[in-house]
Amino acid sequence: MVALGKVRTKDRLRIAGICNDDHCLLCVTGTDACTHLFFRCSFSRNVCLGILDWLKIRSSPDEYVYVSWRKWGRKYKSRRMQQVCYCALAATVYYVWKARNISLWQQSVPRIEVWVREIKSVVYRRIKAIVNSKWSAHELAWLSELAQNIN
Numbered sequence: 001m002v003a004l005g006k007v008r009t010k011d012r013l014r015i016a017g018i019c020n021d022d023h024c025l026l027c028v029t030g031t032d033a034c035t036h037l038f039f040r041c042s043f044s045r046n047v048c049l050g051i052l053d054w055l056k057i058r059s060s061p062d063e064y065v066y067v068s069w070r071k072w073g074r075k076y077k078s079r080r081m082q083q084v085c086y087c088a089l090a091a092t093v094y095y096v097w098k099a100r101n102i103s104l105w106q107q108s109v110p111r112i113e114v115w116v117r118e119i120k121s122v123v124y125r126r127i128k129a130i131v132n133s134k135w136s137a138h139e140l141a142w143l144s145e146l147a148q149n150i151n
């Protein structure tokens with residue numbers, strides 16, 4: 001839905017006459033729009049930077065998620081490692097949207113470092129659950145290094 005720009009952000013709801021303002025709930029200076037949330041918003045950019053750093057992808061977040069995803073998989077030759085990166089990108093998108101909704105309904109923005117740690121943790125747990133004997137020693141060592149850098 002994010003890649004298609006179809007999430008129900010305030011900019012769309014305002015046009016439909018459902019709400020009056022379209023301020024971003026995470027940074028307050030931007031517009032609550034898909035193009036802002038993924039990843040122009042200072043909150044989402046910083047969360048994204050934390051995850052890119054964890055994966056050792058030396059790239060700044062692109063402004064649009066549908067540009068970003070190509071870079072996230074390009075760093076590694078291993079298909080499994082690429083899949084971990086894509087999993088991390090999907091989790092980042094999900095958690096930015098979750099933070100936006102927490103801000104909307106609970107009037108509190110999660111702390112960036114807490115959110116980054118949560119994304120790392122959930123990605124690691126999901127990947128750890130699918131590791132099997134086909135994973136190479138190199139891939140396992142990389143995964144182990146990710147686990148050590150969750151906190």
Ligand SMILES: [Zn+2]
Nearest residue numbers: 024027030041
């Ligand atoms: Zn924002």
